[in-house]
Amino acid sequence: MFKRLAIAVTLLGLIVGGIVWFKSFRDGMIAQYLSGMVPPPVPVTSEKVETVTWEPGIEAVGTAIAASGVDLATQSGGLVREIQFTANDRVTKGQLLVQIDDASEQASLAAAKAALGVAQTEATRAQTLSERGVSAATTVESAEAQTEAARAQVAQVQTALDDKRLTAPFDGVIGIPQIEVGQYVGVGTTYATLQDLSRMRVDFAVPEQQMGLLSLDRPVTIKTEVGDFSADGHIIAIEPRVDPNSRMVSVRAEVENASGKLSPGQFLRVRVSLPSEPNVIAVPQTAISSSLYGDSIYVIRQGETAEEQKVEQVFVTLGRRSGARIEVIKGLTAGEEIVTSGQNRLTNGGKVKVDNSVVLTAPAGE
CATH class of the missing domain: 2.40.420.20 (conserved putative lor/sdh protein from methanococcus maripaludis s2 fold)
Structure with a gap:
């Protein structure tokens, strides 16, 4: 029995030894093979x-604003009688845009002019009588004062009449009408927007650390995110105060917009050019x-x-x-x-x- 056990243990040892030797031999061969490999360049x-x-340069993001842009509002209340523009029309300074009903003012003007005529006639008669010596000087002065009062009344009514005519304050492109014919509007009612698109301003901000690099008239280049529009301009204003919350300095530049591709409110990429090195x-x-x-x-x-x-x-x-x-x-x-x-x-x-x-x-x- 002991002889059989010894034989079994011997065989087991030979098997285990063979496995260990084979594993060691395999690892050695793999290592030798890999050590001889040279990785390619x-x-x-x-x-x-x-x-x-x-x-x-200084990179920043900015917003386009019109060099001249306003919300047009009525100066006098009343019924809208005429609208003399359509959306996106190019208008010129002084062009009539909206006519408010002015029948009452026209009548008042006619009455004021008639009163002015009577006052002028009375003043002429008083002057003639004074020259003949049959009228006192106070009568002439009173007549002249009446004439001036009548003339002031005409001017006042004329001003009220002009307020019924809404004209363009400058050349530009007008927006969508906000009122309709026959609508009653009050004083201050916005009836359209007017934008001068020939020149555009660009507002942007830079960190306070770069404030010393800025100066008036320094060239800038702007680009739009949509399309391939770009334009050159220059800085026209630098805010002397640093925003205490953002630690940024507000800057304004002006660029030409002859093509009209740049619109107010548009997002822009701004680059301020600095001296070359x-x-x-x-x-x-x-x-x-x-x-x-x-x-x-x-x-x-x-x-x-x-x-x-x-x-x-x-x-x-x-x-x-x-x-x-x-x-x-x-x-x-x-x-x-x-x-x-x-x-x-x-x-x-x-x-x-x-x-x-x-x-x-x-x-x-x-």
């Missing part, structure tokens, strides 16, 4: 670092790799052979942004070659193959 695109003339290093934003340790750029270095190229991860200090490029304050020098795309598979010291015939797109999340 990673294809990347590159760019030579050069100094450029930097065109700095020479000898600035700027790289594509796609070349920047950001992590918890900071921002870095992969610089291409020469490998052990003439054909071999490797990359070195260099940490940099970044500055301002302008379009698709970003300023590098520290970490790069002109003449170095950097990786601009394809760095998602790179590690420090890894081999690369530069191929600038195509532009590699970074995957989402890179």
